Amino acid sequence: MANQELTQAPNFIRAIVEEDIKTGKWGGRVVTRFPPEPNGYLHIGHAKSICLNFGIAAEYGGTCHLRFDDTNPTKEEVEYVQSIQEDVKWLGFDWGEHLYYASDYFEQLYDCAVRLIKKGSAYVCDLSPEEIREYRGTLTKPGRESPYRNRSVEENLDLFARMRAGEFPDGARVLRAKIDMASGNINLRDPVMYRILHAHHHRTGDKWCIYPLYDFTHCISDSIERITHSICTLEFEDHRPLYDWFLDELQVYHPQQIEFARLNLTYTVMSKRKLVALVVEGHVRGWDDPRMPTISGMRRRGFSPQSIRKFCEVIGLAKRNSTVDVALLEHCVREDLNRCVPRAMAVLRPLRVVLVNYPEDQVEQLEAVNNPEDPSMGTRRVPFSKVLYIERDDFREDPPKQFYRLSLGREVRLRYGYYITCVGVVKDEHSGEVTELHCTYDPETRGGSSPDGRKVKATLHWVSAAHAIEAEVRLYEHLFLVPNPGEERGGDFKEDLNPKSLVVLDGCMVEPALGDARVGSVYQFERQGYFCLDPDSSPSKPVFNRTATLRDTWAKIEKGMQRSSS
């Protein structure tokens, strides 16, 4: 039990791998692969697959390949192959030498197709796309055989060669596997293996004008790379008989395909189609918008790779469709960031406080702990002076029952500073809005404790007005208002968009130490949450993204009060 912590949670795929190792099915080898199509950005759902494939390989002393499934040149771009590599690396995984492209196998794939033709297991079909669909039948009605199904091997060979040579226009002919038009599994009704596509490929250029389809390509790619466990998502379960059929026909090395349920998360969407729509329709600022569930978005938001990996471990793995509560993801970031990230004080909605009995020009440098969870992170100096800012929410003229922060006549502690007591409230004549507080400070309480042992109930964060840096802070909430966008009211998922998913705060006041923050670094703003410096920052004005709030007991109490009073 000593290495209990190192033991991953059991799941059915690990069970299969362990069994295979035990029986020597693959000679003790474990080779997995992550096979993205470079037609979009990776998201948290991909992270689940990446962690699974790379994780299992690492755990059992195997290897995991990164293979781009780039058989559709009309959708794929180098931009995506770059972002995918960057994201996988950032997550902390290393494919070493094992970077592959399905397009590297085009020549071998072609040879395999020729072999199948020679066996009489594949044929060139001249039916139009519409006719192929019609001949395929429906879910309940069997299909009909193509009139071209029984062409001679010679004719098929000739036609297929001429397809490759570019003699025919797009869509004129396809190569099909000869399986069973009456199969209950539609994938087996003579699936298309090759289509004619006079398109420029991002790697092979104009060398090819015929491109293989997924089912034919994937199993052979796995075979070539001597994959042992080919792990994919549930929707490919129906394709497994086809995966097996091709490899059996070809009599080549034959990996095992295993399917698991893809990840869904509450309050967001995960399908590539929907994510693209959010980007192109401008509902978010791009693929890396911090509200997006993309890896790049989460990185910009301030998530650590560790927190994402932890999440992927803790959600488990099974074959049942499920939607994980986003609260679990938030828990994982908080848990990680709490341990690793330095604290800072930042006032998001400033309220001016004048310490009436504090010397006019005095400035003190107070010592603050960088991370109470980790003393090795040391301390820093925070300037303190007569005029400060505190959070507007930390003062109430008419404090409710359980509110124990500042109000007129009350004493609270300023973190690492002094006890202060509110003695006056300045308001705007017209609006009645509180514009400034007058407080006294107790010189005996420097550092935050009193010699007489007097207790205060609240500790507030603050910032010295004269030393503060002005910043922009972007507060994020769930992108959607409902747990399952588009599914609850039966409409368009975009109708469920949260109009307050981004709230920009300007004129925030942050402590001077934050002037040294580097883009991408994360801080805990005490009592508020985790914040990450955004690339939009300029030297004169930092911009912070809120990664996650801290758990907020007071907010919960307040919400409860509202509920019971209404």
Next chain:
RNA sequence: UGGGGUGUCGCCAAGCGGUAAGGCACGGGUCUUUGGAACCCGCAUUCGGAGGUUCGAAUCCUCCCACCCCAGCCA
């Protein structure tokens, strides 16, 4: 009377014939110079339903029900 899957706490998820792990959420408490963190306690007499086999069933059998996926020359 097409095929393939899945049903264990509000959300995930272990469990593989011996009498329901764990996490999140939620509720209560201790502690606290973050109403943070940490720590403690509580939270399925019951496993989609109904029968059956067995000394014993979430686990085996039968039937039923619900939900998901498949009719791209996408992956």
